[in-house]
Amino acid sequence: MKKVREKNEYEGNPVGLSKETATAMAKELDRHLASFIVLYHQYHKHHWLVEGPQFRDLHLFFEEHYNEIHEQYDAIAERLTVMGYCPTCHPANQLKIAYLEHEEEGEFRIREMLNKDMDDEKSIAVELRKSIKKAFEMEDFATKSLLEGILLKTEDRCHHIEHFLGEDGLSIGLIAKPSDIMEDGGAEESKSKGKKKAKA
Numbered sequence: 001m002k003k004v005r006e007k008n009e010y011e012g013n014p015v016g017l018s019k020e021t022a023t024a025m026a027k028e029l030d031r032h033l034a035s036f037i038v039l040y041h042q043y044h045k046h047h048w049l050v051e052g053p054q055f056r057d058l059h060l061f062f063e064e065h066y067n068e069i070h071e072q073y074d075a076i077a078e079r080l081t082v083m084g085y086c087p088t089c090h091p092a093n094q095l096k097i098a099y100l101e102h103e104e105e106g107e108f109r110i111r112e113m114l115n116k117d118m119d120d121e122k123s124i125a126v127e128l129r130k131s132i133k134k135a136f137e138m139e140d141f142a143t144k145s146l147l148e149g150i151l152l153k154t155e156d157r158c159h160h161i162e163h164f165l166g167e168d169g170l171s172i173g174l175i176a177k178p179s180d181i182m183e184d185g186g187a188e189e190s191k192s193k194g195k196k197k198a199k200a
């Protein structure tokens with residue numbers, strides 16, 4: 001196959017962005033694209049492996065996240081083509097420029113998996129803010145606006161994971177003794193359990 005264009009070849013853009021701005025912002029967008037794809041795979045993994053009493057909620061929660069991430073990195077890649085550049089498409093090359101790392105193979109406790117997702121969302125938020133600042137300084141207002149929208153949703157995802165990791169919940173009785181959560185130290189509960197036992 002004969003290549004029409006090399007990966008880093010600039011083809012110009014029809015929207016009046018200078019080559020300097022297009023080149024700088026395309027580089028920013030490319031590393032976000034690569035990192036979002038890492039998180040996309042990770043959410044799939046967690047969607048497949050989650051189990052336990054909250055299986056269905058979490059299974060669907062992860063699915064919502066990978067769908068949203070997919071829409072976002074698609075918009076990032078398309079913006080990159082507006083700039084006159086070719087997005088990094090090969091997975092091995094994406095890994096070289098991503099600022100997120102893939103989770104190791106194998107299964108982990110659900111809280112650990114959620115913690116890794118939350119940390120990664122936080123890293124994305126931090127990196128997006130840097131690119132938004134740069135886009136503003138270079139007067140690339142459309143990229144700034146695109147990334148701001150993505151940042152808002154990223155912060156929402158991060159916050160929702162934090163809620164899943166909260167310590168309160170209906171399942172607390174499964175992991176704590178009544179004395180840990182009841183003012184009377186669980187005396188009432190012990191009494192009623194005793195009665196049931198006596199009846200049986």
Ligand SMILES: [Fe+2]
Nearest residue numbers: 047048059063
């Ligand atoms: Fe599925």
